[in-house]
Amino acid sequence: MTAGGPPAVTVLVDKDDHPAWTAAAHTAHEPALGLLTVDPSPANGAPAALAHDLLYALGKRLPQGGETYGTWADSQRPAWDAVAAWILTHRIRHLIVCRTDRLTTARQKQLLALRERCGIHLTLLWHRPVTIALRTLLEQTPYHLIETLPQARAVLNTRNPHRTARGAPDSKGPPDQPPAWTTRSG
Numbered sequence: 357m358t359a360g361g362p363p364a365v366t367v368l369v370d371k372d373d374h375p376a377w378t379a380a381a382h383t384a385h386e387p388a389l390g391l392l393t394v395d396p397s398p399a400n401g402a403p404a405a406l407a408h409d410l411l412y413a414l415g416k417r418l419p420q421g422g423e424t425y426g427t428w429a430d431s432q433r434p435a436w437d438a439v440a441a442w443i444l445t446h447r448i449r450h451l452i453v454c455r456t457d458r459l460t461t462a463r464q465k466q467l468l469a470l471r472e473r474c475g476i477h478l479t480l481l482w483h484r485p486v487t488i489a490l491r492t493l494l495e496q497t498p499y500h501l502i503e504t505l506p507q508a509r510a511v512l513n514t515r516n517p518h519r520t521a522r523g524a525p526d527s528k529g530p531p532d533q534p535p536a537w538t539t540r541s542g
Contacts (some may be wrong), residue, residue, distance in 0.1 A: 364498035374462035
């Protein structure tokens with residue numbers, strides 16, 4: 357997290373909905389390296405569904421049965437609190453979410469709130485041309501658009517510890533250390 361807040365949101369605009377974009381996002385999934393990719397469950401409109409998808413991507417499972425199962429499964433607050441706690445615990449620094457154009461505005465706003473709360477880099481994979489809805493969603497949020505697959509792959513391939521934020525070789529520090537730009541402050 358930077359001193360002024362979390363990094364700008366990155367929007368990968370896959371205007372033709374080509375499978376290579378989703379494959380690149382899935383390839384980036386390396387929770388042990390701070391990179392988490394989630395592909396939300398299709399057609400699941402439950403209030404806490406996206407939070408549960410994030411927990412599953414982190415390898416966490418909901419409690420089975422019992423008296424409190426229904427409360428936990430349907431309650432947004434505990435689910436999003438759990439997501440934030442696990443993201444911070446696992447030191448996730450970059451969250452990549454596929455098919456964000458298919459999420460409701462409420463779910464998209466939950467992702468922006470999670471970005472603020474945890475100070476993570478949020479990348480949204482938008483599988484259609486830029487819409488007014490996307491611009492409206494991000495009007496109060498710093499963001500940048502990526503519209504080519506090679507640029508998208510470069511953004512998603514941030515696990516190379518020998519690279520800095522701009523992609524130049526980093527000669528500072530041993531190769532097994534993450535680059536300075538990935539370090540979370542506070």
